[in-house]
Amino acid sequence: MAKTAIENCIRTLRFHAGEMTQQALADKVGVTRQTIIAIEAARYSPSLEVAFQIAEVFQVPLEEVFQYPSTGTAD
Amino acid sequence: MNLSFTEKSVWISLVSTVLVYGYYFVRVFEQAGNPDFGTMNTLGLFVRVVIAIVVIEIVLHSLMAVAGRRKDGSEPDQRKDERDNLIDLKSARIAYGILGFGVVCSAGGVLFSDNAVLMANIILFFFILSEVVKFATQLFYYRRGF
Numbered sequence: 001m002a003k004t005a006i007e008n009c010i011r012t013l014r015f016h017a018g019e020m021t022q023q024a025l026a027d028k029v030g031v032t033r034q035t036i037i038a039i040e041a042a043r044y045s046p047s048l049e050v051a052f053q054i055a056e057v058f059q060v061p062l063e064e065v066f067q068y069p070s071t072g073t074a075d
Numbered sequence: 076m077n078l079s080f081t082e083k084s085v086w087i088s089l090v091s092t093v094l095v096y097g098y099y100f101v102r103v104f105e106q107a108g109n110p111d112f113g114t115m116n117t118l119g120l121f122v123r124v125v126i127a128i129v130v131i132e133i134v135l136h137s138l139m140a141v142a143g144r145r146k147d148g149s150e151p152d153q154r155k156d157e158r159d160n161l162i163d164l165k166s167a168r169i170a171y172g173i174l175g176f177g178v179v180c181s182a183g184g185v186l187f188s189d190n191a192v193l194m195a196n197i198i199l200f201f202f203i204l205s206e207v208v209k210f211a212t213q214l215f216y217y218r219r220g221f
């Protein structure tokens with residue numbers, strides 16, 4: 001499966017939010033559960049809007065949810 | 076396999092389109108060599124095929140909606156989100172290329188045959204082919220991710 005370059009901590013954040021289900025997160029954000037599954041598995045990079053909405057659900061900054069690891073090519 | 080309502084819907088459309096229009100094109104191209112091949116030979120068949128595919132899609136989608144009810148009895152999530160729309164757009168772009176190629180080929184075919192019904196069926200064939208490729212591409216993106 002094709003992985004995106006963006007990593008995330010959604011699974012951990014759901015655990016700390018009282019084991020929030022993927023369906024509950026999907027309902028709060030307004031996407032399908034399959035989209036949350038794809039984002040968690042890094043198979044889909046969400047739009048900025050959805051990314052901010054996910055961060056808002058967990059009450060954390062965006063960079064705590066999503067990370068873009070350096071590839072080491074930039075000077 | 077965990078499929079969304081939209082993905083299941085694409086599966087239904089793919090299978091019903093391949094089966095129903097596959098039957099139609101086998102029948103049509105069997106008759107294509109006949110000297111009396113004309114409008115009336117295919118029009119009745121085409122109407123029956125269109126009715127069949129509409130009925131099949133309605134029945135299967137209704138069954139899927141009933142079978143997909145959540146544990147609390149609520150309706151399955153049928154909305155399309157940004158991922159569905161993006162996959163739809165990517166697939167449509169590929170299908171458009173196939174349809175365009177088919178239309179150009181059909182237009183060029185006028186040089187070799189003046190049978191309008193045959194030309195119309197060739198254009199229809201490329202249209203259905205583009206639809207099938209669109210559905211298949213959607214399923215590919217749903218499974219592989221991007």
